[in-house]
Amino acid sequence: MSKKIVIAHRGASGYLPEHSMEAKAMAHAMNADFIEQDIVMSKDDQLLVLHDHFLDTVTNVATVFPDRARQDGRFYAIDFTLSEIQSLQMTEAFITQEKAVYPARFPLWKSDFKVHTFTQEIELIQGLNKSRGRNIGIYPEIKAPAFHRSEGKDISLAVIQTLKHYGYHQKSDAIFLQCFDPHELLRIKNELFIALDINLKLVQLIAETAWFETGHYIGGKKINYQYDWMYEMGAMQKISEYADAIGPWFPRIVDSRSTQQQLIFTQLVEQAHQYNLLVHPYTFRRDKGEIPDYANSFNDLLNIFYIKADVDGLFTDFPDLAVQFLQGQ
Ligand code: CA
Secondary structure (H helix, E strand, O other), X not given: OOOOEEEEOOOOOOOOOOOOHHHHHHHHHOOOOEEEEEEEEOOOOOEEEOOOOEOOOOEOHHHHXXXXXXXXXXXXXXXXXXXXXXXXXXXXXEEEOOEEOOOOOOOOOOOOEOOOEHHHHHHHHHHHHHHHOOOOEEEEEEOOHHHHHHOOOOHHHHHHHHXXXXXXXXXXXOEEEEEOOHHHHHHHHHHHHHHHOOXXXXXXXXXXXXXXXXXXXXXXXXXXXXXXXXXXXXXXXXXXXXXXXXXXXXHHOEOOOOOOOOOOEOOHHHHHHHOOOEEOOEOEOOOOOOOOOOOOOHHHHHHHHXXXXXXXXXXXXXXXXXXXXXHOO
């Protein structure tokens, strides 16, 4: 069995604003094995590291460009140029400009954070790998490829060209490329990798159908993708034909009805391993209310997943704690 890994979810996002360069440098210093990037595109075709294709939950866009929202009230990254985006102040994820998603984390609107590009982040991580003598990997996610296509942009091609340019060529390189959209993963494997003559490890992220995570656009209408088949028998065999790993929501591995006396494990890890798929569940957080009752601490939660459920890695906002846990094993 290969070494179990820690994936710094949006960087060391438990301590600094998600997807800030500072959060990525901190995750590197904490020796996470991989650092995650979520990628969306700007109006002028730049690849941005941003969790959503909206700017309004992590920046002051609504104050700086109040008349640039679409009809749904959202400010789309794809409607702004990189220089406009980099003129914005970025902060912790918020519900309103005064109320953070995680109130105990880094304070809202303090210091000076900016949205950055995928290129800037790769150069940061590769630079730190050089200066620190490490080979910490990247874990980019192509966000909403069908949405980008409906806006006339091929985000996957742009991401893969960038990866090739920065020396990510083969499966043994320190990278996992992730996406929720199975059609796009197939296209990446069967068309884009062949056209660009590279071959990287692919991760099928698995959502709940009810989240409306993945849309397909038919005649301009958004159709919600149905994930249910991925939880049925035989699904792992199908996924193993194009992916190297799965990224499931963690309650799909340990049933939420579990108690401290009795943990209920699903078949998912075993079935995935049967087809040589690695399992990297998301997202492990130490914040109040984020540790399920069946674990008596964050460390216990890590033990339940890494050891008892035997996952191969996990996404966490607190990479230092997961690194420390694995070092103790
Ligand atoms: Ca992600």
